[in-house]
Amino acid sequence: MAANKIITVFGATGAQGGAVAQTFLQDLKLKSEWTVRAVTRDTTKESARKLASQGAEIISANLNDKSTLVKAMTGATAVYGVTNYWDTMDKQGEFQQGKNLVDAAKEAGVEHFIWSSLLNVTKLSNGKLPNVYHFDSKAKVEEYARQNGIPATFFLPGFYMSNIPGVAFRPGPPNNAWTFGLPVPETAPLPLFDTADTGKFVKAIVLRRDELLGKRIFGATAYLTGKEVVESFKNAFPEAGKTASYFSMPQDMYLRVLKSKGLPDFAALELLENMLLLDQFGYYGGAKLDESHSILEDKLTTWDEYIKKSKAFQGLN
Numbered sequence: 001m002a003a004n005k006i007i008t009v010f011g012a013t014g015a016q017g018g019a020v021a022q023t024f025l026q027d028l029k030l031k032s033e034w035t036v037r038a039v040t041r042d043t044t045k046e047s048a049r050k051l052a053s054q055g056a057e058i059i060s061a062n063l064n065d066k067s068t069l070v071k072a073m074t075g076a077t078a079v080y081g082v083t084n085y086w087d088t089m090d091k092q093g094e095f096q097q098g099k100n101l102v103d104a105a106k107e108a109g110v111e112h113f114i115w116s117s118l119l120n121v122t123k124l125s126n127g128k129l130p131n132v133y134h135f136d137s138k139a140k141v142e143e144y145a146r147q148n149g150i151p152a153t154f155f156l157p158g159f160y161m162s163n164i165p166g167v168a169f170r171p172g173p174p175n176n177a178w179t180f181g182l183p184v185p186e187t188a189p190l191p192l193f194d195t196a197d198t199g200k201f202v203k204a205i206v207l208r209r210d211e212l213l214g215k216r217i218f219g220a221t222a223y224l225t226g227k228e229v230v231e232s233f234k235n236a237f238p239e240a241g242k243t244a245s246y247f248s249m250p251q252d253m254y255l256r257v258l259k260s261k262g263l264p265d266f267a268a269l270e271l272l273e274n275m276l277l278l279d280q281f282g283y284y285g286g287a288k289l290d291e292s293h294s295i296l297e298d299k300l301t302t303w304d305e306y307i308k309k310s311k312a313f314q315g316l317n
């Protein structure tokens with residue numbers, strides 16, 4: 001059958017959108033019915049050319065320019081929309097980009113807009129954590145999409161597994177012991193998510209469009225505590241695991257580390273509050289994952305599987 005439906009994928013050269021593009025290009029159920037229209041600001045870059053060689057249509061558009069978004073969405077049945085807060089760290093800018101996406105989806109008459117959303121942490125925490133801008137701004141876009149009445153489903157990616165190996169979990173002084181350090185107790189639940197699984201969720205959302213309009217889907221494999229993350233590491237790599245441990249980092253130390261890497265003060269505080277959210281209110285406000293898992297046809301990547309393929313852990317035993 002000819003590929004007669006188009007999915008416009010924003011962020012197609014990145015982690016989430018890239019995974020969505022791969023699923024729609026390769027999945028046996030989807031590839032005969034769907035064409036991937038991959039969006040990038042630079043159609044000449046390597047990742048865009050690779051997508052083209054796999055059969056995707058490549059289109060140039062910029063989230064800051066609504067007219068380019070309308071063009072990218074015209075004729076599309078579904079759209080995956082994602083913004084990258086960390087490009088500019090501008091909360092108003094991120095909201096404006098998301099608003100542009102919603103307005104363009106409305107103008108282009110898109111039948112199914114899938115928004116990469118997150119919760120409003122200021123509201124969830126009753127104002128105790130008012131600085132997690134990259135969550136709040138995405139939640140405000142979700143609110144705007146609901147008010148606008150566009151047919152939409154909201155996909156909320158969990159805590160990236162890629163934040164852990166070699167980043168928050170790495171060898172540290174004095175004896176190079178593997179240490180997983182976050183500014184929360186070892187019992188804080190992390191909803192772990194392999195971004196490569198984004199397409200599995202978006203596939204299910206598209207296939208079950210009617211029942212999932214207006215719904216939130218939580219994109220995570222499982223909640224694991226910091227302690228459990230380290231336990232898995234110890235099981236996978238008994239030698240390196242001998243001295244591995246979880247470190248509940250003091251908050252001022254966490255801020256200092258982030259600032260020493262060049263993060264501005266407000267963004268360091270933002271990430272600290274982002275972590276405190278895990279322990280104090282829950283990344284998804286304490287919601288279970290069962291309902292989101294129930295829509296899936298494809299198995300999600302577990303943390304045990306992820307650590308085996310992680311580059312930062314290669315060569316350990």
Ligand SMILES: NC(=O)c1ccc[n+]([C@@H]2O[C@H](COP(=O)([O-])OP(=O)(O)OC[C@H]3O[C@@H](n4cnc5c(N)ncnc54)[C@H](OP(=O)(O)O)[C@@H]3O)[C@@H](O)[C@H]2O)c1
Pocket residue numbers: 010011012013014015016017039040041042061062063064082083084085086087118134157158159160163
């Ligand atoms: N780290 C976590 O644990 C976590 C958890 C949940 C959610 N998130 C959220 O995930 C988002 C990032 O998604 P990701 O990881 O998929 O990002 P990524 O891998 O860094 O890729 C970013 C993508 O956005 C595109 N892009 C950026 N600015 C654009 C613009 N002005 N116009 C058009 N396209 C633009 C880029 O395309 P080109 O460069 O090719 O144009 C690229 O494809 C962030 O907003 C973050 O808050 C992160």
